[in-house]
Structures are given as structure tokens and as C-alpha cells.
Amino acid sequence: MLKILKYSFYDLMRSRWSYVYFLFYLLLGFVLLFLNNDVDKAVITLMNIIIVLTPLIGTIFGVMYYYNSKEFTELLLAQPINRSKIFMGQYLGISISLTLSLVLGLGIPFVLYGLFKSAAIFNFSLLLVVGAFLNFIFVALSYNIALSTENKIKGFGYAILMWLFLAVIYDGIFIISLVVFNSYPLDKFSLVATMFNPIDLSRILILLKLDISALLGYTGAVFRKFFGTNFGMLISMGVLVLWVVLPVLRMNFKLRKKDF
Amino acid sequence: MKYKIGLFFFFMAFAVSAKQIVVCQSCEVKTIKEAIKMAKDGDEILIKKGVYKEQDIVIDKPISLIGEKGAVIDGNNVGGILIFQTNNFKIKGLKIINVGLSYTIEYAAIKVIRANDFIIEDCIMENVFFGILVEKSKRGIIRNNKISSNRKNEASSGNGIHIWSGEEMKIYKNEMFGLRDGIYFEFVKNSIAHNNLSYNNIRYGLHFMFSNNNEYHHNEFRNNGAGVAVMFSKFTNMHHNKFRLNWGSASYGLLLKEIYDAEIYNNLFEQNTIGINAEGSTRINYKNNTFLRNGWAVKIAGACYSNIFIKNDFLNNSLDLAYNSNINDNKFDNNYWSEYTGYDLDKDGIGDVPYRPVKLFSYIVNKTPEALILLRSLFVDIINFSEKVSPVFTPTDLMDNNPIMKRIND
Amino acid sequence: MIEFKNLHKRFGKLVVLDGLDLEIHKGGIFAILGPNGSGKTTLIKCLLGMVIPNKGDIFFEKKSVLRKWAYRNNLNYLPQIANFPPNLTVLELINMVKNLRPKESNEQELIELFGLKSFLDKKLGNLSGGTKQKVNVVLAFMFDSDLIVLDEPTNGLDPIALIHLKEIIQKEKEKGKTILITTHIMSFVDEVADEIVFLLDGKIYFKGTVDAIKKQTNNDNLEHAIANLIAKQYA
Numbered sequence: 001m002l003k004i005l006k007y008s009f010y011d012l013m014r015s016r017w018s019y020v021y022f023l024f025y026l027l028l029g030f031v032l033l034f035l036n037n038d039v040d041k042a043v044i045t046l047m048n049i050i051i052v053l054t055p056l057i058g059t060i061f062g063v064m065y066y067y068n069s070k071e072f073t074e075l076l077l078a079q080p081i082n083r084s085k086i087f088m089g090q091y092l093g094i095s096i097s098l099t100l101s102l103v104l105g106l107g108i109p110f111v112l113y114g115l116f117k118s119a120a121i122f123n124f125s126l127l128l129v130v131g132a133f134l135n136f137i138f139v140a141l142s143y144n145i146a147l148s149t150e151n152k153i154k155g156f157g158y159a160i161l162m163w164l165f166l167a168v169i170y171d172g173i174f175i176i177s178l179v180v181f182n183s184y185p186l187d188k189f190s191l192v193a194t195m196f197n198p199i200d201l202s203r204i205l206i207l208l209k210l211d212i213s214a215l216l217g218y219t220g221a222v223f224r225k226f227f228g229t230n231f232g233m234l235i236s237m238g239v240l241v242l243w244v245v246l247p248v249l250r251m252n253f254k255l256r257k258k259d260f
Numbered sequence: 261m262k263y264k265i266g267l268f269f270f271f272m273a274f275a276v277s278a279k280q281i282v283v284c285q286s287c288e289v290k291t292i293k294e295a296i297k298m299a300k301d302g303d304e305i306l307i308k309k310g311v312y313k314e315q316d317i318v319i320d321k322p323i324s325l326i327g328e329k330g331a332v333i334d335g336n337n338v339g340g341i342l343i344f345q346t347n348n349f350k351i352k353g354l355k356i357i358n359v360g361l362s363y364t365i366e367y368a369a370i371k372v373i374r375a376n377d378f379i380i381e382d383c384i385m386e387n388v389f390f391g392i393l394v395e396k397s398k399r400g401i402i403r404n405n406k407i408s409s410n411r412k413n414e415a416s417s418g419n420g421i422h423i424w425s426g427e428e429m430k431i432y433k434n435e436m437f438g439l440r441d442g443i444y445f446e447f448v449k450n451s452i453a454h455n456n457l458s459y460n461n462i463r464y465g466l467h468f469m470f471s472n473n474n475e476y477h478h479n480e481f482r483n484n485g486a487g488v489a490v491m492f493s494k495f496t497n498m499h500h501n502k503f504r505l506n507w508g509s510a511s512y513g514l515l516l517k518e519i520y521d522a523e524i525y526n527n528l529f530e531q532n533t534i535g536i537n538a539e540g541s542t543r544i545n546y547k548n549n550t551f552l553r554n555g556w557a558v559k560i561a562g563a564c565y566s567n568i569f570i571k572n573d574f575l576n577n578s579l580d581l582a583y584n585s586n587i588n589d590n591k592f593d594n595n596y597w598s599e600y601t602g603y604d605l606d607k608d609g610i611g612d613v614p615y616r617p618v619k620l621f622s623y624i625v626n627k628t629p630e631a632l633i634l635l636r637s638l639f640v641d642i643i644n645f646s647e648k649v650s651p652v653f654t655p656t657d658l659m660d661n662n663p664i665m666k667r668i669n670d
Numbered sequence: 671m672i673e674f675k676n677l678h679k680r681f682g683k684l685v686v687l688d689g690l691d692l693e694i695h696k697g698g699i700f701a702i703l704g705p706n707g708s709g710k711t712t713l714i715k716c717l718l719g720m721v722i723p724n725k726g727d728i729f730f731e732k733k734s735v736l737r738k739w740a741y742r743n744n745l746n747y748l749p750q751i752a753n754f755p756p757n758l759t760v761l762e763l764i765n766m767v768k769n770l771r772p773k774e775s776n777e778q779e780l781i782e783l784f785g786l787k788s789f790l791d792k793k794l795g796n797l798s799g800g801t802k803q804k805v806n807v808v809l810a811f812m813f814d815s816d817l818i819v820l821d822e823p824t825n826g827l828d829p830i831a832l833i834h835l836k837e838i839i840q841k842e843k844e845k846g847k848t849i850l851i852t853t854h855i856m857s858f859v860d861e862v863a864d865e866i867v868f869l870l871d872g873k874i875y876f877k878g879t880v881d882a883i884k885k886q887t888n889n890d891n892l893e894h895a896i897a898n899l900i901a902k903q904y905a
Contacts, residue, residue, distance in 0.1 A: 007758060007766045014757035014793075040553065040576045041598055044636075052638050071753035075809070078718045078747035078819075079770045082739050171639035178631045179624065186630040194633060203636060211635055212507070214555025214578035217533040218629060219509040256737075259681070260720040 004076070004089025005096070012065070012097040021057060021098070025105025033113045039120040046106065046127055047206050051199055054134040056163050058098060062142030063159045065094050067152045074260055084252045087143070091251070095139045099132045123209050130202040133240045137198045138163070140247035147254050170197050187220035195235075198243045205236045284308035292317055292325075292333065299323050307331040307354065315360075318343045327354035327383075335359050337387075340367040350379045359388040361416060368393035368418070369407075372400065380405060390418035391439065398427045402434060409438045414462055419444040423451070432456060441467040442484070445474060454478050464489045464515075468496060477501060481513070487532065489515040496522045504530045512537040513554070516544070524549060526669070534559050535577070538567070547571055550669050556582050556622070565589045571668050574598060574617070578635055581617040581658075584626055588655040592617060596664045604665045611663040618654040620647035671696040671817070671848055672717065677726035679712055679872075686712045687723065688872035696816070699839065699849045701859040704869035705900050710852045711750070713869065714819055717850075718747055730817070743771060748810035750821040752802040756795025760786065760805055763794060767809050777812040783834050784808060799826045807831075811838055818842060820851045824858055836862060856893040868899060875899065 012018055028049065032042040069090070076086045110124060142159045149155035174193050178186055194200045207215060208227065215227040226232040281295045281303060289295045292314055295305045303323050309330035315338050319325070325342075332355045335341040339360040342351070356369040368390035370380060376398045384406045385391045391407035394400060402421055411417030420436035422444045423429055429451040435458075436442035442458030444467045445451065453476040458465035465481030466488040468474065475497040481487035487503035489512075490496050496519065503513030513532035516522070518540045525547040529535035535554040538544070539561040550573040551557035557577040558569075567590040574580045574597045594610075602611040621640045624631050634640050647654060672694040679687040686709045694700055702710050715721040717728055719735060719742065728735050735741050754763055764777050781787055784804040789797065797805070803826045810818065820839075824832060839849060839862055853859060859866065859880070866883055868876035876883060876899065880892060889895040 003766065003769050007755065007762070010762070011755035011757045038576075038598070044576060048636060048638075048641070051636075069753075069755060071749060071751045072755060074720060075747070075749050075754075075767075076770075077720045078742060078745070078749070079767065080739055080741070080743035081770055083719075168639050168642070171634055171637045175624065175631055175634050175639065175643075178628050178634075182628050186628070190630045190633045200634075200637070204633065207635055210553075211555065211578040213505075213531045213533050213553065214632060214635065216507040216511070217509055217555050218632065220630075224509075257722060259722060260715065 001085040001089045001092075004081075004086055005092045008065075008069075008090045008093030009097050012061075012093060013100070017061070018097055018101055022101040022105045025102055026108060029106045029109030033109055039113075043120055043123045043127060044210060047203075047210070050102075050127060050131045050134070051203055051206075052167055054098075054102065054131045055138040055167060055199055058095075058135045058138030059142040059159045059163045061094055061098060062139040063146045063156050065090065066143060066146035067155065077260055083255050087147075087251060087255055088248075091139060091143055091248070095136045098135045098139065102131045102135065103128055123206075126206060126209055130205055130240075133244065134198065134202055137240070137243045137247065140244060140251065144247050144251055144254065147251060147258060166197050166199050171200065174200075185220070187218070187222040191222065191226060195239050198240065201236055201240055201243070205233070205240070208232055208236070280304045280306055282306045282308060283312075285310045296321075296323070307333075315339050315341055316343065317341060318345065319349060320345045322346050322348035324350040324352070325354065326350075326352050329353070331355065332357060335369075337361070339365075340371055341369050343371045343373065344375055344378065345373050347376045348378065349375065351381070351383060352379070353382045355384045355386070356388075357386045359385075359390070361389050363415065366390050366393055366418065366422075368422075371395075372397055375400070379403075388418065388420075388439075390422055391420040391436070392422070393419075394421075394423045394426055394429070396425045397423075397429075400426070400429050402429070402431045404433045406435045407439065408436070411438060411440065411462060414440055417462055419467075420458070420461075422446070423448050426451065436465075437461060441465075442481070443467065445469065445471040447471060449473055452476065456480075457482075459483050461485065467491075468493045471496075475499075480504070481506070483507070485510070486512040486515045488513075489517070490519050490522070491515075491517040492519070494520045494522075498522065499525045499527060502528045502530070503532060503535070504528070506532040508533060516541040519544070523547075528552065529554055529557065537561065538564050540564065542566055544568075545570070548669050549573070551575065551577055551580075553577060555579065558582075560584070560590065567591070568593075570594050571664070572596070573667050573669050575667070579619065579622045579625070582622045582626055583618050583655060583658065585655075588658040590658075592658070592660040594662050594664055595660050596666065596668050597660065600663050600665075602663065609665050611665055614659040614661045615663040616648055616651070616654065616659045618658055619644045620653055623653045671731060673729040674713070674716075675727045675729070677713075677716060677728065678724045679709075679716065679721060680724055686872055687716070687726075690726070690869075690873055692867065692874050692877070694848065694850070694867075696848055697843075697846050698864040699843055699851065699862050700865050700867055701863035702850060702852045702867045702869065703859065703896060704875075708869040709872050710869055711821065714821060714850065714852060718742070718745070718819065743773065744815045744817065746810045746813055746815045746818045748806055748818075748820045748823050750825065752799070752806035752825075754794040754802065754805070756793060758794055759791050760794060760797075761790040763805065764809065764812070768812075771813060773813050773815075775812040776814075777808055780808040780812055780838075783838075784831060800828055800831070803827055804831055807835060807838075811842070816847060818847055818849045820849065820853075822853055823851065824853060824855055856896060860892040868896070870899075 145159045146155045194204055281299055283289045283295045292312055296319055301321050305325050307327045309328050311332045311334050313334050313336055315335050333341055335358045337358045337360050341356050359369050360367045369385040369388045370392045372394040374396045379401045381403045386408055388409050407420040417440040419441040420439045425447040427449045431453040432455050434456045437460045439461050440463045442461050442465045446469045448471040451474050456479045459482040461484045463485045465484040468490045470492050472494040477500045480502040482504045484506055487506050506513055511533045513529040514536045516538040520542050522544045527549045530552040533555045535551045535557045537559045540563040542565045544567045546569045548571050552575045554577045556579045557574050559582040569592045572595045576598050597615050600615045602613040604611055621644050674690055674692040677687050677690040704710050712721055716723050730741050768775055865879050883895050887895040887898040889898055
């Protein structure tokens with residue numbers, strides 16, 4: 001697995017798109033910090049971007065890599081290695097190279113800015129951790145879609161739809177159901193609904209740091225326990241890990257029966 | 261000023277004839293009560309190092325009570341400790357501990373009844389029910405005291421400095437924590453509280469009820485139920501205070517209820533659940549305040565008329581402004597909003613398009629508090645944008661026509 | 671050496687292999703032929719473990735291969751389409767494949783033979799289709815394995831490379847290797863193959879030497895002989 005990982009990682013790190021992605025974050029980091037001079041605001045803007053863009057890029061890279069390397073994957077499948085190792089290697093290769101683009105792209109401007117002296121270091125690292133999680137989750141999800149869809153165009157379409165659903169539509173349905181069922185106790189429902197969407201989950205993790213003053217305005221006991229203690233942080237992190245583990249397990253399950 | 265000079269001559273006169281009574285375990289006079297019995301007007305009682313287990317010490321003549329370092333009066337959690345019923349007294353440097361708890365009587369470390377022209381300074385009060393309780397008094401100075409307790413709920417706790425019916429009081433450089441209210445003004449006029457630090461109190465850091473023409477400035481209120489509550493009061497002047505970290509479902513930096521004609525300027529509201537919560541507040545000028553990373557910077561609940569917000573900084577608050585109705589009689593102008601996305605083509609430092617501080621999302625959260633969990637979601641940004649373009653639910657005329665492009669009160 | 675037993679494979683409703691039985695002995699060149707969609711590629715992919723049969727079993731050197739992977743160390747495969755990670759160099763790719771197999775390899779000889787030396791440091795994404803196919807051939811022949819599976823090996827090769835390819839195939843045969851080839855180029859089959867396996871409707875329709883098929887169809891030209899076989903089926 002490590003051998004496959006190594007080479008897909010090499011391959012991806014030298015691809016033009018990795019550079020574009022890296023440069024995008026680099027530029028973003030510099031613009032936010034040096035034209036703005038407000039670290040708090042930079043972190044908020046970055047959150048908005050990371051939460052939407054990382055899943056999108058992870059999804060696109062995931063499906064593209066799968067379909068583009070289909071033939072090469074067949075060559076690998078004829079080698080004396082386990083199937084799941086080939087795909088896990090590729091999966092980790094993509095996820096790690098994307099994460100590296102993110103961490104270096106944003107890390108360099110922040111380090112130059114003197115982030116380590118700033119109090120925002122914790123918020124910023126949390127942002128990177130969440131971004132990394134989103135990469136691993138969405139590459140896994142898109143690999144699942146690609147593995148289940150032979151047709152490249154269809155697979156691409158489904159993947160983008162999945163992203164659109166999780167990034168926008170889900171929250172729309174969520175907020176509408178909150179407003180409609182206004183007269184019922186909704187605290188448990190809203191926390192559970194958050195857990196079912198990795199983007200919402202990542203958002204909550206960052207909100208726990210950035211907007212804790214607002215979140216503590218909730219009256220419900222469940223909310224108070226979730227937001228007022230480390231409980232919320234732990235649960236969210238745990239569920240994020242599940243969001244990586246479950247698609248990866250499903251990938252391995254799917255692989256056992258898949259024909260190439 | 262006039263009374264200050266009077267006070268000066270008053271003490272000068274005593275300096276000539278006053279004598280000192282020393283209290284200590286090995287002295288002739290062993291208890292404070294004994295010393296007070298012996299003392300004449302204008303005498304000074306010097307309390308030496310040691311623990312004095314006494315309660316209900318009534319002082320009814322104008323004398324000074326001075327504690328040496330290490331002088332402690334321990335009330336044994338029975339009742340009140342010192343009760344002053346005289347004008348022109350002074351108490352300094354004492355440590356007073358363990359005031360009794362009662363649900364019917366307001367026991368205090370230092371109770372002052374119908375006294376004018378007094379000074380309470382450099383005292384430490386620990387494990388108190390009420391710290392300093394002043395009734396129907398004038399021209400008192402309370403300074404450099406440290407008052408604390410460790411109470412868990414409102415019913416079993418008292419206030420740090422409680423003034424009931426007073427005039428021209430000066431309260432400064434005191435530190436209060438673990439109480440119900442740090443400082444409580446009830447029917448108080450023409451008084452000032454400044455440079456106090458009030459934190460970790462169960463209810464309010466500072467509380468005004470039916471008190472007019474008062475001023476407080478340069479105080480810090482941190483992590484209280486609410487920083488400051490001003491209720492049913494007129495002409496209150498609030499400036500250069502810091503309201504920080506007041507977190508909770510009913511927590512505010514500043515709570516305004518039924519107040520008129522107040523000035524609020526140069527204050528900092530940082531990381532409170534709600535920076536300012538205003539209900540029935542009229543003719544209030546908010547100027548040069550900084551609202552930093554609050555849940556809601558300002559929440560206008562109802563019946564607030566003719567309020568003016570000028571030159572305030574709204575920085576990275578989760579929500580800048582919440583309104584529970586779509587009528588508006590308040591004015592926002594020349595503020596800095598970190599959320600503002602407009603442009604300034606003519607480079608005059610003022611944004612060329614108006615800013616609407618009330619978002620559709622803040623309207624939704626008002627109706628359905630749980631929706632707050634969707635804060636900063638892309639979907640929320642989209643609906644906020646559409647509401648911004650054509651307002652339906654939020655007050656149409658509520659906007660800052662001249663948003664400033666740079667921070668004002670940096 | 672290889673034995674397919676009652677092999678069934680469906681893709682959805684489409685039956686591709688329908689109870690196929692086939693035995694291939696060690697040594698020699700076997701051409702697997704058949705019209706489009708007759709299941710040639712599926713058969714090979716079953717052997718390679720890429721396609722999982724619905725029913726039946728496959729034995730390679732007397733051991734079942736289903737859900738195993740170690741047996742592939744004694745097997746070389748040349749895929750139909752040469753498509754490699756575009757940002758790796760030729761050398762890196764060769765090293766990667768070497769890395770995956772704990773086995774001796776003789777890539778230098780092959781690189782020289784196909785004139786790939788000057789391409790070693792080029793990125794695979796920048797190579798022409800023919801050059802990629804040459805790299806493909808190198809990857810397939812650089813290991814010393816008992817079984818070599820070639821899927822359309824002549825795709826995009828220039829005449830010289832094609833001659834080299836034939837030479838290599840002959841050389842491997844002389845070493846006693848078993849070589850399976852699928853192709854549509856009948857002249858190539860005529861030239862190199864010892865035996866022909868003809869697939870039709872997911873079954874073995876014919877298995878025998880090139881001469882046998884010519885005799886059976888009464889046709890001296892292999893291309894026509896095969897056409898004859900297919901025509902019979904359509905009739």
C-alpha cells in the first residue's frame with residue numbers, strides 16, 4: 001500500500017492542478033493577512049472558503065483521478081498485490097497531496113505573518129485540521145461514487161450533485177424543517193442533523209471556537225452540554241473520524257465484488 | 261468640592277485633640293467593642309494583628325477604625341459584623357470575614373445606616389453575605405476594597421457594595437467577585453463608580469435600579485451573569501468600560517431596561533453572548549463603542565425609540581444586530597462593520613453603498629433559536645444575500661447609509 | 671497449467687461466460703480469438719483476478735486463484751490500453767512496478783531493444799501512444815514468469831517494434847513459457863500462435879492448432895477460416 005501511495009502521491013504532487021490549488025491557497029492567505037491585517041476576520045473568511053471549497057476540490061480530484069487512472073489501475077491489478085491495497089494507496093495519495101497543498105498554501109503566509117505569536121494559532125490549526133478531514137472524507141465519498149458508477153460522465157455528475165447537496169441543499173432543508181417544526185423541541189434534532197453532514201459538522205467544530213459566545217445563548221440543556229463543555233468538541237471529532245472510516249470501509253467492501 | 265474642604269478642616273480639628281486606642285490580644289483593651297465603648301468623638305482605634313471573633317459591633321460615634329496588617333475580624337458565620345450609625349467615620353485596612361447567611365436579614369461585613377461623609381478603604385472582605393451595605397447615606401467614599409464570596413445561587417448570595425437610597429457616593433478601585441451583584445445602586449443619585457473590577461458574580465457586575473444621574477467609567481466587568489444592568493433609570497453616563505466574556509442564555513454585556521437619556525461611549529464589548537440588550541430604552545446615544553466577537557453585538561427587543569448609533573466598531577460578531585420587529589425608529593450612521601462588503605470608489609473613507617446590519621438569518625434565529633446552529637453556512641449566506649437585495653422580513657429603512665471603511669476606535 | 675472449470679459470468683442481464691471449460695498446458699503460444707463481445711477479455715480478466723466469476727473456478731498451477739493475489743507474481747500482463755500516471759517519468763514507472771514484485775528483472779535489455787533510453791527521464795504524459803505501448807511491452811516482459819498474458823499487444827507499435835515484439839515472444843516460448851494472446855490481427859496469429867482457442871457465446875467453440883482450424887474449415891487462409899467460423903454462427 002505504501003508503495004502505491006508513494007507513487008500516486010508523487011504523480012499528483014507534480015500535477016498542474018496541485019500547483020494551481022496550492023497557489024490559490026497561498027495567494028488567498030497572503031491577501032487575507034497582508035491586505036486586511038485582521039487575523040480574526042481572516043480566519044472567518046478562510047473558514048467560509050475551506051468549508052465549501054475543500055469538499056468540492058476533494059470530490060473533483062477523487063473522481064477525476066479514479067477515471068483517469070483506470071487503465072493504469074488495471075495494470076496494477078495484474079500485479080501480485082491485494083486489490084484493497086491498490087485503492088487505499090491511491091486514496092491516501094490523493095488525500096495527502098490535497099491536504100499538503102492546503103496546509104502549505106495557507107501555512108506559509110500565516111507563518112510569515114507571525115502567526116505563532118498570535119492568539120489565533122489555535123483557531124488556525126483547527127481550520128487546517130478540519131480542512132484535512134474534509135479532504136479525506138470527500139475523496140473517500142467520491143471514490144465510492146466512482147467505484148459504483150462505470151460511466152465517467154455519470155460518475156462526475158453524481159459526485160458534483162453530492163457536493164451540492166451536502167454544501168447547500170442539506171442546510172436549506174435543515175433550516176426549513178427547523179422553521180416549520182418551530183413549536184417542537186428541536187435541540188436534539190438539530191444536533192443529530194448536524195452529525196449527518198460532514199460539512200455542517202466541520203462548521204460546528206469551528207463555530208465552537210469562533211462563535212462560542214453566540215452558541216452559549218442557547219437555552220436547551222442538550223445544547224448547553226454540547227457547546228458549554230469539551231463534550232461537543234470530542235463528539236464532533238469522533239463523528240468526523242467516523243465519516244472517514246465508514247466510506248473507506250464501504251470502499252473496501254465494494255472492492256471485493258467489483259469487476260474491472 | 262465644597263464638602264471636601266469641609267471634611268479636611270473637620271479632620272484637622274480632630275488631629276489636635278484626638279487620641280488613639282490600641283486593641284490587641286495582650287493589650288489592656290482586648291476587644292473592638294470595648295474600645296468603641298471607651299472612645300470619644302474623633303478618636304482613632306488601632307486594631308493590631310490578630311483574629312477578633314466579634315459580631316454586631318455597633319459604632320455610633322464619629323471615629324476611625326484602622327486595622328494593622330493581619331488584623332482580622334471573624335464573624336463566625338453568625339450575623340452582621342460592623343454597623344456604623346454615625347457621620348464622619350473612617351474604616352481602613354481591616355480584613356473582615358465570615359458573615360452569616362440569612363434569607364430574611366441582610367447581614368453585611370460593613371453596614372452603614374444614615375451616615376454622611378464617610379470613608380471605607382483598603383479593606384478585605386471574604387466569605388461575606390453582603391459586603392458593604394449602605395442605607396440612606398450621602399457623600400461616602402468606598403475605595404480600594406476587595407470583596408468576595410463563593411456563593412452558588414442568587415437566593416443565598418448578597419451584593420458586594422449595595423447602596424440603597426444614597427447620594428453623591430464615590431466608589432472606585434474596588435474588586436468584587438463571587439457575589440450576587442458586584443455593585444448595586446438602588447434609588448441612588450449623582451454618584452460615580454469608576455476603575456472597579458467586578459467578575460464571576462452570579463447576577464450582575466453592576467446594577468442600577470431607579471437611580472438617576474449616575475456615572476460609571478473605566479470599570480471592567482468580566483464573566484458575570486450580565487456585565488451591567490441599568491433598569492428604570494434616567495441620565496446614566498457610561499463610558500470607557502470593558503464588558504467581557506459574559507456568556508450564557510440570559511447573559512449580556514450590558515442590559516438596558518426602561519431607561520431614558522443615557523450616554524454610552526468608548527466602551528468595549530468583547531465576546532459576550534449579547535453585547536447590549538436593550539428593551540424599552542429611549543433617547544440613548546451609542547458612540548465610539550467597540551463590539552468585538554460577540555454573539556449578537558446589539559439586540560433591540562422592543563419599544564426602543566430615538567436611539568442613535570454613531571462611530572461604533574462592529575468587529576467579527578456572529579450577528580451584528582437583532583431586531584424583533586420590522587419597525588425602526590433608531591439611527592445608524594458612520595459605523596464600521598467588519599461584515600461590510602461594499603466599496604469606496606471616491607476614496608472618502610465612507611462606503612458607497614449602505615450597509616444593512618439586520619440579516620434575514622438573525623430574523624430566523626429570533627423566531628427559531630435552534631437555527632443558530634446553521635450560522636455561517638453557505639445556504640445562510642445565500643438567503644442573507646437575497647434578503648439584502650430585496651428586504652421582506654427585516655426593516656427596510658434600517659441601514660447605515662455611511663458605513664466607514666476602516667476601524668474607528670482602534 | 672491453467673484450468674477454467676464451468677466458468678459463468680454475467681454483467682447484469684448480459685451473459686458473457688456461460689459454463690466455460692478450458693485447459694491450457696504449459697508451454698506454447700495460445701491465441702484467444704472470437705468475435706466482439708464473445709468474452710475474450712472477460713476470460714483473461716477472470717484469470718487475472720480483475721473480474722470475479724459468478725460461478726466456477728480457475729486453477730493456476732493446480733491452485734485456485736479466486737480471491738488470491740500471490741499467484742500473480744508468476745504471471746505477466748500486457749494491458750490493452752497503455753495509460754500511465756502522466757506526471758511520473760518512464761524510469762520511475764519501471765521502478766515502481768519492480769518495487770511491487772519481489773523478483774529479478776531484465777528491463778535494461780528491453781529498454782535498449784525498443785530504443786527507450788532517451789525517454790527514461792521524460793514524463794509519461796508527454797509520450798506518444800506508440801512510445802507508451804513500448805513502455806507497456808517492457809513492463810510486461812521484464813519479469814521472468816511462467817505465464818504471459820498479452821491483450822492486443824500490437825496496438826500502435828511501429829513495424830520495427832513489432833518485429834522485436836515477435837522476437838521476444840518467440841524467445842519466451844523457447845524458454846518454455848506459456849503465452850496467451852488476444853488479438854484481431856490474424857496475420858499475427860498465423861505467424862506466432864501454436865494453438866487457437868475460439869470463443870463463441872461464452873463457450874469454447876474450437877480449440878486446436880492453426881493447421882487444424884484450416885483443415886476443419888477447408889481454408890488455407892487463417893483470416894478466412896476464422897471468418898468462416900463466425901459466419902457459420904450467424905447463419
